[in-house]
Amino acid sequence: MAFLSFLFRRLGLSLFVFVGVLILTFIVSRVIPSNPAALYAGARPRPEQVQEIEKKLGLDKPLSEQFRVYVGDLLAGNLGESYHSRRSINTDLRLFLPATLELVIAAVLIALVLGIPTGVLAGAYPRSPFDYATRFAAVAGVSAPSFWLALIAQFIFFSQLGWLPLGGRVSRDATLFYPIAAQTGFYLIDAALSGNWKAWLDAAHHLILPALVLSAYPVGITIRMTQASMLEVLSETYITAARAAGLSRRVILFKLALKNAIMPALTVVGLSFAYSITGAFLVETLFSWPGVGKYVTEAVLNVDFPVIIAVTLVVTLVYILVNLLIDLMQALLDPRVRLI
Amino acid sequence: MALLTVENLHVQFKTPFGAVRALRGIDFELDKGDILGLVGETGCGKSVTGRSIMRLLDENAEVTEGRILFNNTDLLRLSEKEMHAIRGDRIAMIFQDPATALNPLFTIGGQIYDVLRAHNPAPAEQRRKATLELLASVGLPDPAQMMAVYPHQLSGGQQQRAMIALSLAAEPEVIIADEPTTALDVTIQAQILDLLRTLQRERAISVIFITHDLGIVAETCQKVAVLYAGRVVEQGAVDAILADPQHPYSRGLLAALPRPGSRGTDLKVIPGNVPAGLERIAGCAFAPRCEFVMDRCHRLQPPLVSLAAEHQAACFLHEDPVHG
Amino acid sequence: MRAFRVEAGSSVWFLLRDRAAIVSLAFLIAVALSAVFAPYLTPYANQGRGEPELTAKFRAPGIKHPFGTDGLGRDQVARLMFGARRSLSMGILVVLAAIIIGTPIGMVAGYLGGWADEAIMRVTDVFLAFPPLLLAIAIAAALGASYINAVAAIAVTWWPWYARLARAQTLSVRERAYIEAARGIGVRDRVIIRRHILPNIMTPIIVQGTLDVGTAILVAAGLSFIGLGTQAPYADWGVMISDGRLFFLSGRWWMSTFPGLAIFLTAMAFNFLGDGVRVAADPRLRRLL
Numbered sequence: 009m010a011f012l013s014f015l016f017r018r019l020g021l022s023l024f025v026f027v028g029v030l031i032l033t034f035i036v037s038r039v040i041p042s043n044p045a046a047l048y049a050g051a052r053p054r055p056e057q058v059q060e061i062e063k064k065l066g067l068d069k070p071l072s073e074q075f076r077v078y079v080g081d082l083l084a085g086n087l088g089e090s091y092h093s094r095r096s097i098n099t100d101l102r103l104f105l106p107a108t109l110e111l112v113i114a115a116v117l118i119a120l121v122l123g124i125p126t127g128v129l130a131g132a133y134p135r136s137p138f139d140y141a142t143r144f145a146a147v148a149g150v151s152a153p154s155f156w157l158a159l160i161a162q163f164i165f166f167s168q169l170g171w172l173p174l175g176g177r178v179s180r181d182a183t184l185f186y187p188i189a190a191q192t193g194f195y196l197i198d199a200a201l202s203g204n205w206k207a208w209l210d211a212a213h214h215l216i217l218p219a220l221v222l223s224a225y226p227v228g229i230t231i232r233m234t235q236a237s238m239l240e241v242l243s244e245t246y247i248t249a250a251r252a253a254g255l256s257r258r259v260i261l262f263k264l265a266l267k268n269a270i271m272p273a274l275t276v277v278g279l280s281f282a283y284s285i286t287g288a289f290l291v292e293t294l295f296s297w298p299g300v301g302k303y304v305t306e307a308v309l310n311v312d313f314p315v316i317i318a319v320t321l322v323v324t325l326v327y328i329l330v331n332l333l334i335d336l337m338q339a340l341l342d343p344r345v346r347l348i
Numbered sequence: 349m350a351l352l353t354v355e356n357l358h359v360q361f362k363t364p365f366g367a368v369r370a371l372r373g374i375d376f377e378l379d380k381g382d383i384l385g386l387v388g389e390t391g392c393g394k395s396v397t398g399r400s401i402m403r404l405l406d407e408n409a410e411v412t413e414g415r416i417l418f419n420n421t422d423l424l425r426l427s428e429k430e431m432h433a434i435r436g437d438r439i440a441m442i443f444q445d446p447a448t449a450l451n452p453l454f455t456i457g458g459q460i461y462d463v464l465r466a467h468n469p470a471p472a473e474q475r476r477k478a479t480l481e482l483l484a485s486v487g488l489p490d491p492a493q494m495m496a497v498y499p500h501q502l503s504g505g506q507q508q509r510a511m512i513a514l515s516l517a518a519e520p521e522v523i524i525a526d527e528p529t530t531a532l533d534v535t536i537q538a539q540i541l542d543l544l545r546t547l548q549r550e551r552a553i554s555v556i557f558i559t560h561d562l563g564i565v566a567e568t569c570q571k572v573a574v575l576y577a578g579r580v581v582e583q584g585a586v587d588a589i590l591a592d593p594q595h596p597y598s599r600g601l602l603a604a605l606p607r608p609g610s611r612g613t614d615l616k617v618i619p620g621n622v623p624a625g626l627e628r629i630a631g632c633a634f635a636p637r638c639e640f641v642m643d644r645c646h647r648l649q650p651p652l653v654s655l656a657a658e659h660q661a662a663c664f665l666h667e668d669p670v671h672g
Numbered sequence: 673m674r675a676f677r678v679e680a681g682s683s684v685w686f687l688l689r690d691r692a693a694i695v696s697l698a699f700l701i702a703v704a705l706s707a708v709f710a711p712y713l714t715p716y717a718n719q720g721r722g723e724p725e726l727t728a729k730f731r732a733p734g735i736k737h738p739f740g741t742d743g744l745g746r747d748q749v750a751r752l753m754f755g756a757r758r759s760l761s762m763g764i765l766v767v768l769a770a771i772i773i774g775t776p777i778g779m780v781a782g783y784l785g786g787w788a789d790e791a792i793m794r795v796t797d798v799f800l801a802f803p804p805l806l807l808a809i810a811i812a813a814a815l816g817a818s819y820i821n822a823v824a825a826i827a828v829t830w831w832p833w834y835a836r837l838a839r840a841q842t843l844s845v846r847e848r849a850y851i852e853a854a855r856g857i858g859v860r861d862r863v864i865i866r867r868h869i870l871p872n873i874m875t876p877i878i879v880q881g882t883l884d885v886g887t888a889i890l891v892a893a894g895l896s897f898i899g900l901g902t903q904a905p906y907a908d909w910g911v912m913i914s915d916g917r918l919f920f921l922s923g924r925w926w927m928s929t930f931p932g933l934a935i936f937l938t939a940m941a942f943n944f945l946g947d948g949v950r951v952a953a954d955p956r957l958r959r960l961l
Contacts, residue, residue, distance in 0.1 A: 021797070024794065024797075025794075025797050025798055025801045026801075028794070028795070028797070028798030028801070029798060029801055029802070031798075032798055032799070032807075033810065036807075036810050036811055036814050037810075037814065040811065040814045040815060041814045041815070047813075047814065147940055147943045147944060147947075148936075148940060150887070150939075150943065151886060151890070151935075151936055151937075151939035151940040151943055152932075152936050152939075153890055153893055153894070153897075153910070153913065153932060153935045153936065153939075154894075155894070155897050155913060155914075155917075156913050156928065156931075156932030156935065156936070157932075159913075159917055159920045159921075159928050159932070160929075160932070162920075162921060163920065163921060163925065166921070167921055174921075244448065245443055245445065245448040245449045246448060246449055246450055246451040246452075248404055248443075248449075249441070249443055249449040249450070249511075249514075250451070250462075251404055251435065252402050252404060252435055252436060252440065252441035252515075253435070253436040253440065253441075253463045253466070253514060253515065253517070253518075254432065254433075254434075254435040254436025254437050254440075254463065254466050254467060254518065255436070255462060255463065255466050256432070256466060259462065259466070263462075264451055264454070267453050267454070268451065268452075268453055271453075281803075282803040282804060283803075283804070285803045285806070286803055286804050286805040286806070286894075289805060289806065289809065289894075289898075290805075290894050290897060290898065293898075294917065304809065305898045305899075308809065308813060308817075308898050308899055308900060309899060311813075313813060313814070316809065316810050316813050317810060319806075320802070320806050320807065320809070320810045323803060323806060324801060324802045324803065324806065324807075327801065327802070327803050328801055331801075342453070343452070343453060343498040343500070344452060344498070344500050
């Protein structure tokens with residue numbers, strides 16, 4: 009019962025936040041710019057173009073009316089049209105969003121797989137050389153600009169070692185000779201579904217470098233948070249009690265403490281997701297990764313404002329959903345919320 | 349024959365402000381089958397003493413002197429591995445607040461089961477049965493259901509019962525109970541004390557009972573050691589000491605105890621505070637608060653001297669025939 | 673009073689013992705000095721401000737140009753020093769602005785409680801629902817690409833963190849006896865907030881601010897990298913990386929490498945310094961670490 013009431017409260021909050029996000033993006037797109045029509049018309053518009061846009065967006069009408077139309081369009085699933093390409097943003101996003109999500113999910117997985125065990129061990133052996141090395145690495149991870157790291161990584165793994173491709177989601181050979189049948193837009197999933205293992209390997213090969221670069225910041229955060237929560241847990245009375253009861257160090261660290269430490273560490277998943285997305289916006293261009301990040305950075309260069317606002321909305325919606333899922337998972341794992 | 353002897357135990361804590369001397373030469377003996385009360389105010393070192401015996405002091409603590417003899421083995425000289433074999437198995441511990449001493453994310457049954465598994469290699473089914481028996485023996489209702497219950501679903505008293513079951517799991521010879529009833533309601537306190545006394549008698553366990561409450565000592569213990577600022581100032585049989593305390597501090601403690609019929613205003617409070625532990629104390633630590641203080645109390649540390657068969661006190665009042 | 677001085681003294685003592693924090697502080701002072709005195713420290717001050725020198729394009733690092741020159745022949749050491757002015761000031765301005773906006777809002781929420789608190793916290797929820805940078809990109813694009821607009825855009829996305837921090841701190845000091853006493857004798861809320869609460873919550877806010885400057889520099893460099901920050905002919909470190917990236921893999925590695933290192937080391941220094949200050953200011957953490 010406690011869980012159900014938690015679920016409804018949490019859903020309500022997400023809904024509220026989403027409405028807030030709608031309002032805020034509306035303010036950003038219609039109230040902040042001194043001349044929204046000029047923004048929507050793109051770079052160096054002619055006066056008659058601006059007037060046309062003004063009419064089309066209803067910018068001559070009162071703000072409340074504009075907001076009604078804005079929300080109505082969005083609820084109808086219509087994100088508008090790119091000024092630059094004249095293509096529907098819906099179509100573009102259907103193509104680009106899965107590419108970014110695939111990359112971001114890979115980065116989050118790397119962050120968890122590397123970060124959680126490292127953080128647990130560092131927390132378990134405070135003041136050890138491993139602890140110091142780990143803390144240094146964590147700070148380095150959150151301090152390196154992702155777009156610079158991307159260049160360095162390309163230099164090492166492509167130019168010098170030749171182990172990994174420079175960019176793109178698949179090689180030209182794959183697109184020509186064993187193309188992936190698009191279903192979900194996640195290449196690894198699509199290739200696996202159609203049993204196209206050659207293409208799967210090719211896609212995975214292309215995924216490694218950008219995902220590693222994106223994971224640097226989340227790895228740092230994950231290590232820090234896991235280590236901190238491990239330290240916190242190990243100073244709890246129930247750990248002293250477990251030692252007094254004669255439980256072995258191994259059981260205490262990896263069974264008892266880990267379960268207690270992993271709860272707060274779960275929030276790290278949400279943060280990792282957020283920072284990987286941020287990273288994706290900066291490095292997708294460098295890796296020629298055809299995702300929303302590249303889409304937006306190109307939109308910035310072309311002053312393609314409708315695209316920027318639409319991507320902001322959609323990616324934020326995804327992020328809200330991810331956070332919702334994490335909270336629900338956390339609640340399900342915690343007996344204090346689950347039962348009663 | 350004493351089962352556990354603590355001799356001249358000194359412990360200090362390193363802090364940014366310097367070393368804090370928590371124990372300054374603790375001496376006491378625990379006989380087999382006895383309940384020994386360690387009594388004193390907050391900060392007198394009673395909990396540190398308990399943790400020292402378990403060798404579970406915080407990292408910044410250091411035993412600088414002394415011995416802890418358990419069956420004639422000095423626990424302080426054991427390797428961590430040898431000590432590990434003693435914890436839970438031969439000496440177990442009960443904590444003040446069961447709500448924080450039980451792991452919130454594991455079931456009661458699971459936590460007891462883990463302790464059993466750590467100490468005996470019996471098959472799983474047998475361990476399950478043993479867990480059920482333990483839960484029943486501490487008076488928890490419906491042991492089968494208790495197995496699957498999480499700590500937060502129990503009342504404070506039930507939690508402490510579960511904690512006691514956990515400490516009994518490996519059938520230890522000694523239990524160190526660190527203020528086991530302080531966090532509980534008065535009525536529940538009485539039940540838990542009752543349970544501890546019963547279990548102690550039935551299983552012939554020896555108990556070190558750490559408390560600040562002389563009333564509980566009177567009800568529960570056979571022997572008592574009164575601690576002040578990291579030293580034992582008086583010890584012996586509970587009856588003798590409660591009837592006729594010889595150290596001015598014990599007298600003060602006893603006078604501060606509410607008795608039936610006494611009113612709030614009758615209670616006496618010992619003026620002054622416990623010393624902080626940062627400074628070196630040359631003489632008797634209680635001297636600054638003592639109403640019978642003499643010149644030498646500030647210079648010399650009074651030794652524990654026997655006043656009767658089972659009664660020792662550390663006070664110059666009892667060495668000097670003029671004041672005796 | 674005496675106890676307080678012992679506390680503060682030991683915090684400074686603790687910070688000084690933290691070698692990483694001290695090295696970081698020294699590094700940051702050096703970077704700040706080279707930014708402030710850049711015109712006097714380099715013979716290429718004009719190039720630092722963006723003037724091209726077309727006779728010296730793409731020089732590799734050497735004695736004359738330790739970090740080489742860029743595609744317009746500008747000395748990269750001078751560019752870095754002048755870039756430091758922009759990158760450092762962006763980071764610091766973002767955090768300052770976020771603190772100035774967020775702290776009063778958080779204090780009001782924590783002090784008043786109830787309906788106002790709920791409303792303010794839900795507004796911060798909305799701001800924090802955006803992945804970092806994303807909202808800043810949208811706002812910067814709406815305002816138009818420029819140095820100061822980038823600062824404003826990031827600050828607008830950052831203040832909710834300080835509002836939350838200030839609120840939590842206010843809640844913890846609100847019930848203290850002297851504040852209750854001040855309320856009891858009829859001191860006005862505004863005065864209580866400014867005179868009694870603000871001084872007591874500044875420490876954690878300053879600690880968080882120190883930690884955040886590094887991240888703010890990173891985010892600002894990100895905006896500049898995609899073209900929404902500092903505009904030509906000026907450059908900050910993010911712009912310099914962006915300018916050099918097309919040449920990076922074709923052998924002219926120096927243009928992006930050094931500004932990247934500058935961001936990396938500066939952000940690390942702020943992190944170590946912030947960590948040091950945090951541990952020194954919190955006795956509980958000292959025990960844990």
